[in-house]
Amino acid sequence: MSLYCGTVCRRKSFWCYRLLSTYVNKTRYLFELKEDDEACRKARQAGVFYLFHDLAPLLQTSGRQYLVPRLSRAELERLLGKFGQDSQRIEDSVLIGCSNEREAWFALDLGLSSASSIHKPEVEAELGGSFISLRRAVSQLSSMDSSLLFTARALLRWHDGHQFCSKSGQPTKKNVAGSKRVCPSNNIIYYPQMAPVVITLVTDGARCLLARQSSFPKGLYSALAGFCDIGESVEEAIRREVAEEVGLEVENLQYSTSQHWPFPNSSLMIACHATVKPGQTEIQVNLRELEAAAWFSLDEVAAALMRKGSFIEQQSDGLPLLLPPKLAVAHHMIKTWVETQTCSSLAAI
Numbered sequence: 001m002s003l004y005c006g007t008v009c010r011r012k013s014f015w016c017y018r019l020l021s022t023y024v025n026k027t028r029y030l031f032e033l034k035e036d037d038e039a040c041r042k043a044r045q046a047g048v049f050y051l052f053h054d055l056a057p058l059l060q061t062s063g064r065q066y067l068v069p070r071l072s073r074a075e076l077e078r079l080l081g082k083f084g085q086d087s088q089r090i091e092d093s094v095l096i097g098c099s100n101e102r103e104a105w106f107a108l109d110l111g112l113s114s115a116s117s118i119h120k121p122e123v124e125a126e127l128g129g130s131f132i133s134l135r136r137a138v139s140q141l142s143s144m145d146s147s148l149l150f151t152a153r154a155l156l157r158w159h160d161g162h163q164f165c166s167k168s169g170q171p172t173k174k175n176v177a178g179s180k181r182v183c184p185s186n187n188i189i190y191y192p193q194m195a196p197v198v199i200t201l202v203t204d205g206a207r208c209l210l211a212r213q214s215s216f217p218k219g220l221y222s223a224l225a226g227f228c229d230i231g232e233s234v235e236e237a238i239r240r241e242v243a244e245e246v247g248l249e250v251e252n253l254q255y256s257t258s259q260h261w262p263f264p265n266s267s268l269m270i271a272c273h274a275t276v277k278p279g280q281t282e283i284q285v286n287l288r289e290l291e292a293a294a295w296f297s298l299d300e301v302a303a304a305l306m307r308k309g310s311f312i313e314q315q316s317d318g319l320p321l322l323l324p325p326k327l328a329v330a331h332h333m334i335k336t337w338v339e340t341q342t343c344s345s346l347a348a349i
């Protein structure tokens with residue numbers, strides 16, 4: 001049973017953790033660490049650290065998968081000392097989560113601050129791993145690790161780009177957890193930002209519409225995506241993006257799921273399915289946004305979903321269509337569409 005005992009237990013800590021479910025307990029603990037600098041500093045003493053260098057996480061290879069090493073506070077201090085860095089550097093770390101047992105997890109970038117950047121190859125040799133671009137590594141990470149590293153990358157990047165107040169020009173100061181920055185001269189608080197992006201899988205009943213940008217790897221097609229404009233609802237953004245990119249009008253919008261996507265900046269991907277208006281299937285590609293767009297049959301998409309291995313391996317097997325990696329929300333939407341189509345065609349037999 002999960003109970004919240006409110007103000008009665010708000011003495012030493014914010015909440016009486018004993019009575020809460022594991023999930024609520026964890027959530028409340030993270031909330032406390034974000035709000036209370038002293039509690040977060042204490043948690044950081046006993047916490048563990050994920051290391052980055054210029055936003056690339058430290059990873060270790062294990063077969064076809066990547067493992068994500070973590071350092072204890074003592075190990076991190078030893079490492080910093082070995083490379084002539086003060087343990088003060090740990091102040092730059094940001095809180096990215098915690099375990100069920102309330103072990104706090106932090107991320108620290110050793111490469112972003114050019115004044116005190118640590119030489120990458122030496123750290124890699126010392127720790128027996130490599131700093132690998134998260135985008136490149138994403139298909140070889142577990143979903144738990146990738147979600148944690150997505151958060152870490154987004155937060156570290158946001159802090160790096162918000163060192164100064166945009167009104168006063170003065171340096172801003174991060175709170176201990178890194179959940180905000182404050183300008184000491186005017187008390188403006190800056191919170192980490194994400195841009196809402198709509199991503200839509202359009203169908204005409206039998207086929208789905210996929211598109212590619214010239215920057216995509218050869219053969220890769222994805223669902224239509226676009227940033228929401230100021231003042232738009234999700235529905236309006238979907239209709240506009242589809243019209244802008246492929247010249248079609250959509251209806252029957254259905255929310256599917258959402259995902260935080262850290263490349264290149266933090267986006268909140270809001271995934272929806274939609275159908276074209278009856279009789280309207282002729283695509284007119286906006287070449288300023290896309291290189292190509294096309295309708296794909298269930299068989300073509302199902303065959304592409306079955307393909308295994310990295311992009312490079314898939315490109316060499318000669319089939320024309322490549323789909324986004326499993327961790328991308330576009331992959332999830334395409335898979336859901338294939339499953340729904342397959343079920344409805346089986347039901348029709």
Ligand SMILES: NC(=O)c1ccc[n+]([C@@H]2O[C@H](COP(=O)([O-])OP(=O)(O)OC[C@H]3O[C@@H](n4cnc5c(N)ncnc54)[C@H](O)[C@@H]3O)[C@@H](O)[C@H]2O)c1
Binds near residue numbers: 199263331
């Ligand atoms: N996770 C996934 O499955 C998945 C799939 C497709 C796209 N995406 C992501 O969705 C995002 C948007 O897709 P898109 O590139 O097709 O968008 P888009 O169609 O809106 O085109 C991008 C252009 O929009 C403009 N723009 C407007 N607001 C912007 C903002 N806040 N930030 C950056 N540019 C802005 C810029 O001119 C930019 O060149 C990309 O960052 C991409 O990485 C994720």
Ligand SMILES: [Mg+2]
Binds near residue numbers: 224225226245289
């Ligand atoms: Mg787009």
